[in-house]
Amino acid sequence: MFLPRKILEEKLRNMLAEDVGEGDVTTALTVPAGATGEAEVRCKESGVAAGLEEAKVLLESLGLKVEALVQDGDEMKKGQVMIKVSGDARTLLSSERTLLNLLCRMSGIATITRRLVKKIQRAKLKTRIACTRKTAPGLLYFDKKAVLLGGGDTHRLHLDDMILIKDNHITMSKSLRTVILNARKNASFSKKIEVEVTRADEALEAAEAGVDVIMLDNFSPKQIEKTVEDLERAGLRGNVLLEASGGIKAENLMDFASKKIDIVSLGEITESAKTLDINMKICRVLNKRLF
Amino acid sequence: MFLPRKILEEKLRNMLAEDVGEGDVTTALTVPAGATGEAEVRCKESGVAAGLEEAKVLLESLGLKVEALVQDGDEMKKGQVMIKVSGDARTLLSSERTLLNLLCRMSGIATITRRLVKKIQRAKLKTRIACTRKTAPGLLYFDKKAVLLGGGDTHRLHLDDMILIKDNHITMSKSLRTVILNARKNASFSKKIEVEVTRADEALEAAEAGVDVIMLDNFSPKQIEKTVEDLERAGLRGNVLLEASGGIKAENLMDFASKKIDIVSLGEITESAKTLDINMKICRVLNKRLF
Amino acid sequence: MFLPRKILEEKLRNMLAEDVGEGDVTTALTVPAGATGEAEVRCKESGVAAGLEEAKVLLESLGLKVEALVQDGDEMKKGQVMIKVSGDARTLLSSERTLLNLLCRMSGIATITRRLVKKIQRAKLKTRIACTRKTAPGLLYFDKKAVLLGGGDTHRLHLDDMILIKDNHITMSKSLRTVILNARKNASFSKKIEVEVTRADEALEAAEAGVDVIMLDNFSPKQIEKTVEDLERAGLRGNVLLEASGGIKAENLMDFASKKIDIVSLGEITESAKTLDINMKICRVLNKRLF
């Protein structure tokens, strides 16, 4: 998920433009043009850093000088300084909230993702923790990138990615088998095909029809076990990846993550992540011409 | 916060465009052009509806027919149908996730806001529950509107709104008093002036300098009480509104909301709100030409 | 009204793009690629400088070197050089008209505003000169900022700013009193409420209902006097600001500006301002490779 700087800059500029509106009236009234300062961005609780590349691009595109003291993906202690930034004080103050909203959200998502990934690792499992497309609307890139920095799997980036046949697609079709065969025949060779199933027999049918990934939607751990047995018995387990999805949360994650399941996906790590507490304080006033 | 339809449509189109990318490959492979269907959008847990105006504008702009069964701000029961939507099935399926991401987020924010507002009302208080500018980056309009629908106060909409002099502005100034007087002299008559203070004596100084609102940042309930007494003694309590802010959460809200405080503001209702669980199911296939 | 550079750059780029179209064909035919030059931007009549920050951002974003010899808000004499700019000659010539259109308009608005503000100051009054939302469409930011540089009050920046209840809002309501009370109950604490009235008794009613500002629309100086007396008699004058508006022009300004009125607003300073005469001349050809 590498974005050239100019593309990222444009996304960030739009966020800032929304917050600034017709101009920051407070800063214009309280800080003289030409005043310069230095600020520290600090995390006020421990967590995983994310959004540092974005912070750098945003601040540098505004003409500020940035020194990043942590890197994307780093684990931070409470109180650690993440960024030192200096330059035009009006610019610093006008972009503070946009900067922090991005860092807090991305670091919050990376932090919860990392916690789940470590749970899996401690259990010596290889199951991947994946997010879904349940992101904040319009923040798909940032939410998915934060998951990646936390150690998770981005899953489909958007609708032009992998073929993922879900419940509503199947409702619109003649049968599960027909829809899969049709997709296999017409899909580009460059794409994997995944299908969402709700019963063990559908999983078998999907594997026989030749999908690459099967999403077991709202299966209980028991149902999962039975499905895997069925697939193994039919000699199809090796042909497919299995993804458990639906109703999985941090609390019950370990009921689903097991040697039987390749991927566990959770909506909550992107749609309801608690933000990490990060703030910015002006620590030096470099230019003394003050009101 | 009324936006003419075309302006809203543009914001929503950008969200959809991001998710669709170069096109929905799954839908193109599984649903024939021209197929039509009907779907129901249903909340799977109780909560406050928000985002219905947005949903209507999004779906109608795509040529779909929409019937809203609940209204923005309504309290919904688990399982209630919010929207019936019908029309071109490919369009329905391609916009499903964007639609739900918006409804789930906005309804989640409205739901938590309403819960806090009701707590206040049950205590027979008039304190307002306000959000801050700690929104998802780029979603300021949607997050603030959801707070409004939940019964909360939007606070400043963005940086060209009220003058709000915060810690970093004061750091960049000669003194609290100077910065307030300067702002009063030069600010447009159309704007209120608020200042963030961290000690009781600063609150007094701010009130004397003539601000409209004082934000008591990270004051304990005791400190608040003392500050109000000081202001009353100086005959200045009636001139200002008092806002408690910093470290306030759903759990400790009632320690801060009291007859002494006009506004309590919380970042978490917009930055870390749990989304409401809402889904969409195709319930009728209207055009039988299926793959 | 401070805008971070990148946000301003984008607004200015759009203006330039419109004027340039598919490319400056004259410059491409008359000036060789790589030629460089130096130009002076000079005011050809006395007036107040405005648009210099914008000029700097525009020209620097195009890679030109800029030296500003006057500052925004400065009073300039006829013939004074405002800016020296040097660099790629094709770029200089292609952006000349966009640059001048902005400088001439903003300086024209600042100049007329300053003239009115000085009239008021000479009369030892504190009445503020405010503009309205009657700007050139799409130039709200630039027109309002020019007023500010001239010493005027920007009034509402746009529709998400102060609550301003005008004639048509009242027509759509049950009564003046109802609409004010409803607004007071539901508006954010962060916003002032102003109402437009057309008779003295309405002004009293509005003051009683608790608005912050009353706009006396098309009141004669006599009617204003009577209204203020009524308000004083009712002990309400101190609670509200009074704005005179409608039919006020440079010529009759002093009939309205008085100790009784806090703000006088005029549409003409933004919608019909005479531009200041400013031009740009290449004064040195630095690179001799000419056609």
Place this chain on the structure above:
Amino acid sequence: MFLPRKILEEKLRNMLAEDVGEGDVTTALTVPAGATGEAEVRCKESGVAAGLEEAKVLLESLGLKVEALVQDGDEMKKGQVMIKVSGDARTLLSSERTLLNLLCRMSGIATITRRLVKKIQRAKLKTRIACTRKTAPGLLYFDKKAVLLGGGDTHRLHLDDMILIKDNHITMSKSLRTVILNARKNASFSKKIEVEVTRADEALEAAEAGVDVIMLDNFSPKQIEKTVEDLERAGLRGNVLLEASGGIKAENLMDFASKKIDIVSLGEITESAKTLDINMKICRVLNKRLF
């Protein structure tokens, strides 16, 4: 200057978006969702109508019903109703100012242009009244179209139009003659070539070098007369169009317009035009559910 509706809609939407910001807070507080009304747009002084196509496209794109009672270019009497518009009252009120700002500016430009054109016609002359590129920045399309509706000539629409070699281009060149010959050799056959000259002998040189149009910049009426005689004597008058420009205003127009001059161009009709006074009043409240 015909623009397909969708292109025009986009330009108008951007103007509206700027004015609305995060939403019209007054209208949301004073007019209930779903209320409908009817309004009249009326000119309060006589003048030439311009901007009606734009008004129609703007209002219809917002879902309002529009009846235009005058047409672009019509001469209107004081008090005449220009447009009846009905529909959603919130939408009506939120777009009122953007609508009027456009109509007032365009009609103001058309009115002054028409007045000058009629002066010329009364003198039985064929001289064209042309505007320049001195428009409000970003409003080139609207300002030029208003000139056209007033009966004027749009001159170059922007920089990719006609080749117009001005003073600064000549400064960057070896000689007037060289620059013209080079342009003639390399310009597309589809474009006319105009050159700005400051002396009679330059006009002769330009005509000899084969330009299509000569702009006599800041020539006095006497200098113009002499230049024309020189051109006639050299047998070159028939080969070129002559444009008088620089320092020409409504007051001295007739000193320049004559049988000798084909085009007179004035900056002031677009850059300093007085707007026409037009307002909008809600005249019927169609839906009685009011606050």
Place this chain on the structure above:
Amino acid sequence: MFLPRKILEEKLRNMLAEDVGEGDVTTALTVPAGATGEAEVRCKESGVAAGLEEAKVLLESLGLKVEALVQDGDEMKKGQVMIKVSGDARTLLSSERTLLNLLCRMSGIATITRRLVKKIQRAKLKTRIACTRKTAPGLLYFDKKAVLLGGGDTHRLHLDDMILIKDNHITMSKSLRTVILNARKNASFSKKIEVEVTRADEALEAAEAGVDVIMLDNFSPKQIEKTVEDLERAGLRGNVLLEASGGIKAENLMDFASKKIDIVSLGEITESAKTLDINMKICRVLNKRLF
């Protein structure tokens, strides 16, 4: 590759806006406002129809009535009418060239693609004809969709799609094997991995390292044969798809397409496709008010 109508409309509007500039001056001078007409879009040579969905969305978004007589993907005879369109004549004429440029390009690409696909089918082969990312810059969506309508494979839609490790990526890496293993470990489960190789032994190495697809870049038919034998001998042929690429054109296609190769990709079908000859003629003038 299904795009919701509003997304497509925006892409098409941008194309039209570029061509129209500040307005269609010819149409405004030759066709009166309000005139209506009917036109036929006709192919002047046989070929495969593509761009009809786009044409419909463009024309309908401009308020025109469209009847499509052929469908995307249909084979058309010389002279066949593709579309009947009626409505506002100025709109029709202003959008004619944008419409045709799109139809001619997309149909041209679909036509050459179909011809190659049929060659393969006649040889009873299952090899897929794929395009590359060598499209006209900015027309990726339209070029790829035209290939699809011609019966070809779109290959990667853009850079966030499949992992495709090319020569320059390998140059930047320690070794082919390392880079593949690293990609496999860190790539999302949802994506296939393809690698470009230039020698038979690299193909073996890639297959052993576990890629999904191997691109044989600039292999001669003989080299391909040897590579396939090597893979078969190692028991790895069944694990991978093989794509032949580089230097393949319509003329030598059948030297590469064979039972041994799964995909043949060609740049020329998108980057150098001959457009199909399609024109539009007004066939009925419906409204007689003509100049």
Place this chain on the structure above:
Amino acid sequence: MFLPRKILEEKLRNMLAEDVGEGDVTTALTVPAGATGEAEVRCKESGVAAGLEEAKVLLESLGLKVEALVQDGDEMKKGQVMIKVSGDARTLLSSERTLLNLLCRMSGIATITRRLVKKIQRAKLKTRIACTRKTAPGLLYFDKKAVLLGGGDTHRLHLDDMILIKDNHITMSKSLRTVILNARKNASFSKKIEVEVTRADEALEAAEAGVDVIMLDNFSPKQIEKTVEDLERAGLRGNVLLEASGGIKAENLMDFASKKIDIVSLGEITESAKTLDINMKICRVLNKRLF
């Protein structure tokens, strides 16, 4: 056709954004952040260089260092290095295809144009080779500029340029004569008027009515000869430029180009140009931290 850098940058950024989507996943997986490299862009067949200014602006806007070894319009030998570019390797690899797609297309168009121009020059003719508006949709600027670099004439840049009355405009009019006279009366003095005719008598009629250019559409060489004779006989040949158009291709060009014809226009040089084969290879890995 000179575009200031920021305007060009925006067009190029949009092309890159489309290709990158949510991020270059391959590069992120194969090249470590911070790695730097140097690459050469090389033409693999002889031709005319075009797109170098665009390449420079694109690459420099991404922070890369560019050295151009050839200039726009230069004739290149097979194997010649066009550009050396160095810097961040991820950025280099992510922008490679967008860069090459632009260079290959523009150089392809310039190459074919130059070939035709040289044919004309070898025949000692002055006929101009012009393109039409048959460009790739949305690439009007780039296609026209490439024609210019090849030595061709850009013809109309877009619809706000010259008045060009075509078949469909005439169909919508009362008569050829009426439509021309009306255009002459109302068109801006700044624009030439061209009319498309299909018969010799129409050419005469058009010349009499005073057009500047006549397009002889689909005339055979014989018909052209007769038309020119008719015009000469009527003494009108000197008043107009003659453009031959329709059915002209590289092969039959010399049947049309002659002393009798001023301009020959061909659609194929922009709509069906073969791209020039250009590639980019990383030639040095500057930073050894590789995966």
